[in-house]
Amino acid sequence: MKKILILAFAALGLAGQTTGDGPQFSPDGQLTLPKDYRQWVFLSSGLGMTYGPAASGDPAHPLFDNVFVNPSAYRAFIETGHWPDKTMFILEIRSATGQGSIINAGHYQDAVQAIEAEVKDEARFPQTFAYFGFGGKDSATALPADSSCNSCHGQNAAVENTFVQFYPTLLEVAKAKGTLNAAFLRKSIAEPVAK
Amino acid sequence: MKKILILAFAALGLAGQTTGDGPQFSPDGQLTLPKDYRQWVFLSSGLGMTYGPAASGDPAHPLFDNVFVNPSAYRAFIETGHWPDKTMFILEIRSATGQGSIINAGHYQDAVQAIEAEVKDEARFPQTFAYFGFGGKDSATALPADSSCNSCHGQNAAVENTFVQFYPTLLEVAKAKGTLNAAFLRKSIAEPVAK
Numbered sequence: 001m002k003k004i005l006i007l008a009f010a011a012l013g014l015a016g017q018t019t020g021d022g023p024q025f026s027p028d029g030q031l032t033l034p035k036d037y038r039q040w041v042f043l044s045s046g047l048g049m050t051y052g053p054a055a056s057g058d059p060a061h062p063l064f065d066n067v068f069v070n071p072s073a074y075r076a077f078i079e080t081g082h083w084p085d086k087t088m089f090i091l092e093i094r095s096a097t098g099q100g101s102i103i104n105a106g107h108y109q110d111a112v113q114a115i116e117a118e119v120k121d122e123a124r125f126p127q128t129f130a131y132f133g134f135g136g137k138d139s140a141t142a143l144p145a146d147s148s149c150n151s152c153h154g155q156n157a158a159v160e161n162t163f164v165q166f167y168p169t170l171l172e173v174a175k176a177k178g179t180l181n182a183a184f185l186r187k188s189i190a191e192p193v194a195k
Numbered sequence: 196m197k198k199i200l201i202l203a204f205a206a207l208g209l210a211g212q213t214t215g216d217g218p219q220f221s222p223d224g225q226l227t228l229p230k231d232y233r234q235w236v237f238l239s240s241g242l243g244m245t246y247g248p249a250a251s252g253d254p255a256h257p258l259f260d261n262v263f264v265n266p267s268a269y270r271a272f273i274e275t276g277h278w279p280d281k282t283m284f285i286l287e288i289r290s291a292t293g294q295g296s297i298i299n300a301g302h303y304q305d306a307v308q309a310i311e312a313e314v315k316d317e318a319r320f321p322q323t324f325a326y327f328g329f330g331g332k333d334s335a336t337a338l339p340a341d342s343s344c345n346s347c348h349g350q351n352a353a354v355e356n357t358f359v360q361f362y363p364t365l366l367e368v369a370k371a372k373g374t375l376n377a378a379f380l381r382k383s384i385a386e387p388v389a390k
Contacts, residue, residue, distance in 0.1 A: 038236070038237070039266070039269070041233070041234055042233070042237030042261070044303065044304045045240040045259070045261070046304065047291075047301055048300055048301030048302065049301040049302070050298070050299055050300045050301060059300065066240070068237070074234070096242075100360065101351060101358070101361070102351050103244055103245070105243055105244070106242055106244040106245060107241060107242050108239065108241035109240065109361070109363055110363055111363065163296070165296045166304075168289065168304055168305055168306065169233055187296075
């Protein structure tokens with residue numbers, strides 16, 4: 001029985017880790033870059049999307065962007081169509097290469113060029129959502145509440161301050177749950193291609 | 196104590212699920228499409244890569260490919276640079292769109308066009324690795340051992356039969372662990388751009 005209990009509590013510890021995947025801040029308010037974000041849930045990627053804060057506008061050198069979200073927030077979104085408090089997104093920007101191995105056309109991903117984050121934290125940020133650029137470091141300070149990130153996300157995002165219009169699996173969830181922003185829906189009717 | 200034990204065994208059940216993420220076959224040998232593969236570990240994506248079995252060769256309509264692997268196999272690869280038995284990859288192919296929302300250049304992902312899989316199963320397949328196309332269904336039969344998938348992966352892949360050369364985070368692991376295929380290394384020396 002003692003051995004079973006030890007095993008059981010070890011298992012409880014493992015299960016507990018899966019819910020402790022939200023943003024981590026240092027005492028002075030710096031957001032820590034999660035070491036394991038590549039094991040978070042992938043939402044989508046794009047190539048050469050000029051909306052990306054660090055995306056290159058040079059069509060000859062387009063950049064890939066990969067978006068990841070912490071797993072517990074993903075599961076909550078699937079259930080509700082809303083992001084829970086302590087949701088965290090990582091935007092990983094990589095260079096694109098079209099040469100190598102068997103490739104004779106197209107692009108695949110190469111080195112990291114930038115890592116950015118978006119965090120939902122109602123107690124920490126009066127504007128609820130905050131944006132971060134890591135600049136090659138493993139921690140980052142929130143951009144000011146009136147940054148261009150805040151205003152663009154606030155005006156154009158499909159669900160809350162997040163660009164769910166670019167995450168095809170989640171867009172379907174938001175449609176089904178009725179959680180698309182009113183401003184996004186109005187624009188979609190005016191410009192149907194915007195979905 | 197009874198309540199603790201129930202909780203503990205529930206937790207054991209949860210923990211058990213995370214290691215039971217390998218390929219599932221029906222009694223007649225059909226591979227099941229995992230419902231949760233979008234929560235597996237994302238390896239990389241590309242756009243318009245003509246090596247992809249279902250990729251379009253039409254440069255006006257390039258396709259995205261997303262590659263996912265079951266989490267337990269990913270963790271084993273990070274430790275060893277090798278894929279364990281019961282590794283399973285999903286190749287998800289999506290259409291690309293450049294119109295919509297705030298996008299004025301570049302491409303982002305849209306509807307699923309095809310889903311394919313690669314499975315490592317030493318007991319089930321004499322050739323160890325097998326390839327599957329789901330064709331819109333939720334199960335698939337392995338392609339013959341002499342399929343073009345088998346021969347191309349066997350001749351060109353960087354690690355075992357897998358295109359780790361296109362997964363930048365794993366390529367670093369394979370280099371560090373010394374698990375790159377000899378044929379891949381020879382080609383890389385002859386054509387340095389192939390890495």
